[in-house]
Amino acid sequence: MYKVKVYVTLKESVLDPQGSAVKNSLHSLSYNEVEDVRIGKYMELTVQDTENLDQRIKEICEKLLANTVIEDYTYEIEEGVAQ
Amino acid sequence: MYKVKVYVTLKESVLDPQGSAVKNSLHSLSYNEVEDVRIGKYMELTVQDTENLDQRIKEICEKLLANTVIEDYTYEIEEGVAQ
Numbered sequence: 733m734y735k736v737k738v739y740v741t742l743k744e745s746v747l748d749p750q751g752s753a754v755k756n757s758l759h760s761l762s763y764n765e766v767e768d769v770r771i772g773k774y775m776e777l778t779v780q781d782t783e784n785l786d787q788r789i790k791e792i793c794e795k796l797l798a799n800t801v802i803e804d805y806t807y808e809i810e811e812g813v814a815q
Numbered sequence: 816m817y818k819v820k821v822y823v824t825l826k827e828s829v830l831d832p833q834g835s836a837v838k839n840s841l842h843s844l845s846y847n848e849v850e851d852v853r854i855g856k857y858m859e860l861t862v863q864d865t866e867n868l869d870q871r872i873k874e875i876c877e878k879l880l881a882n883t884v885i886e887d888y889t890y891e892i893e894e895g896v897a898q
Contacts, residue, residue: 733850739857754858754879763875765865767816774822774857775837782848792846796837 734779735810736789740798741772817862818893819872823881824855
């Protein structure tokens with residue numbers, strides 16, 4: 733069993749209105765030290781042992797989890813999760 | 816300048832309908848090896864040097880970024896981001 737952590741973030745060039753809203757809220761709460769906020773998604777997949785795991789995770793990310801036109805993704809595969 | 820990475824996840828005991836929907840979609844795409852999906856948020860904050868950074872990040876998470884009734888959060892502070 734593997735635990736796969738997937739991080740999906742907006743590409744640098746893409747505006748992040750949700751992040752801007754959070755930044756403005758932080759400033760209105762007097763957290764002025766926060767210069768920028770970018771919001772993404774974090775997904776944890778519990779995956780059974782399978783052939784070509786790395787390749788299949790890549791496919792999953794590109795087909796379903798990330799919109800590669802505007803988003804980047806990275807992932808980490810952790811072995812041996814006892815669940 | 817610091818880069819702070821915040822991960823917000825639903826507590827284990829809280830149902831994750833969005834994760835279930837993604838899991839079902841993966842199964843219908845024949846990725847049957849995926850046993851479970853949990854969806855959370857990932858946020859990157861760019862923060863200026865400040866006193867009590869750790870304490871202030873904690874406050875930010877608890878006040879704004881995470882709903883601590885149903886969500887857990889973790890964060891990592893990375894030093895020296897040149898942006």
